[in-house]
Amino acid sequence: MPSSQVPRNVLIWHVHGSWTESFVAGRHRYLVPVDAERDADGRGLAGRTWPQATEIPVGELSDTDVDLVVLQRPADIELVTRFCGRTPGIDVAAVFVEHNAPRPYAVDSVHPLADRSDIPLVHVTEFNELMWDNGSAPTRVIGHGVADRGSLYTGEVPAAAAMINEPVRRWRTVGADLLAPLSRHVPIEVWGMGTEGLEHDPRCGGEVRGRGDVSGAAVLDEVARRRVYLHTARWTSLGLSLLEAMCAGMPVVAVAATMAPLAVPPEAGVISADLGVLGEALARFVSDPAAAEVAGKAAREHALAHYGLDRFLAKWDRLIEEVCA
Structure with a gap:
């Protein structure tokens, strides 16, 4: 050898x-x-x-x-x-x-x-x-x-999904403060450690639901049932959760910060620093399953090729x- x-x-x-x-x-x-x-x-x-x-x-x-x-x-x-x-x-x-x-x-x-x-x-x-x-x-x-588990995306639930650990403690760093205003456009469901606290935090109102810490591969199965993936982090490394969602075939709406603009190509979703643009993109994907599916396929192809x-x-x-x- x-x-x-x-x-x-x-x-x-x-x-x-x-x-x-x-x-x-x-x-x-x-x-x-x-x-x-x-x-x-x-x-x-x-x-x-x-x-x-x-x-x-x-x-x-x-x-x-x-x-x-x-x-x-x-x-x-x-x-x-x-x-x-x-x-x-x-x-x-x-x-x-x-x-x-x-x-x-x-x-x-x-x-x-x-x-x-x-x-x-x-x-x-x-x-x-x-x-x-x-x-x-x-x-x-x-x-x-990222390990390829196949195209898991169904988008059957007309809502946005996010994966954020400890959003209440890490608040602005992970963009948890953006969840409430964005939820005026579409319901947002959040998975991760400490997400149950979102619904009891006075800073986070609107249609935001914390789904808790679901272990292992099961969380991605649930996330991929939602119509679009939301990435709100302001200052962090490129989260594996974003890449896993892309690999699963989900369209992406993301805050234009740190590495996200370079990791998500235009055909895979919408990247912006304008909260209004992000909200409109969420609403558009949730109301147009066909467009969401096309963007999700592009996201998956990009993730497999680069990650x-x-x-x-x-x-x-x-x-x-x-x-x-």
Whole structure:
């Protein structure tokens, strides 16, 4: 077997579930730390079924052969040093995946690894790479990868669907304040952690319904029954939920912020910073199922071409070999 095909032992903390699910679908052996508390530093698989991933107690890490560490939080560097007895970038190969757009201000945000030339900094969008001050860190962009579950879209329910985690707490960041005014045009149903609180929040009136946190693939089945997908985030990385909805065949109406204008082509929906335009687009798709279906097909084609899982894993394979070599 050529060296480029040798599976590596990759240590990765379970930080972002959807992204991790795509990442561990590759051909390597993925070691996911677990502790007795199953807290943020030892969540393990958290009930997920990932065939290539194995839970490993943090107490066993020092005796475990690790080829590559995937860092996702600045604190992960200290965790690797403490539990593995090795320094990332020096004693063991490492990459840092930056999932987030810089906060609070792009112009003043220096990345925590900006002075580390020994650890590649991998951004999940070109927007993030541009907005962060990366200093001397070598950077790479590897966009999201989405598994294709087929065209799930039926659009039988004349309403808009959104997927937003913790909208009440994250409010303006995720554009939760836009839900009420947009719901004057069409009913809006929202899935995700903490969405039940939307209906009890005095800031959110109108035809907005929180549907709660539906686990696994079931949520996309429900979302795809709605006529159009709504993406309201003001300042975030490109959400996997948006790409999953596109891959399912849903037309999109999205706020023109961060990476969304580059991820959603004009034929797949409407992208705008004008609330009136967004509302009219929602109403048009809900009232015209044929137009919604055409845009949804374009969204699916674009998502498969640009955010397919095979392409994502192939790019990671090349980087993993490069760093481990």
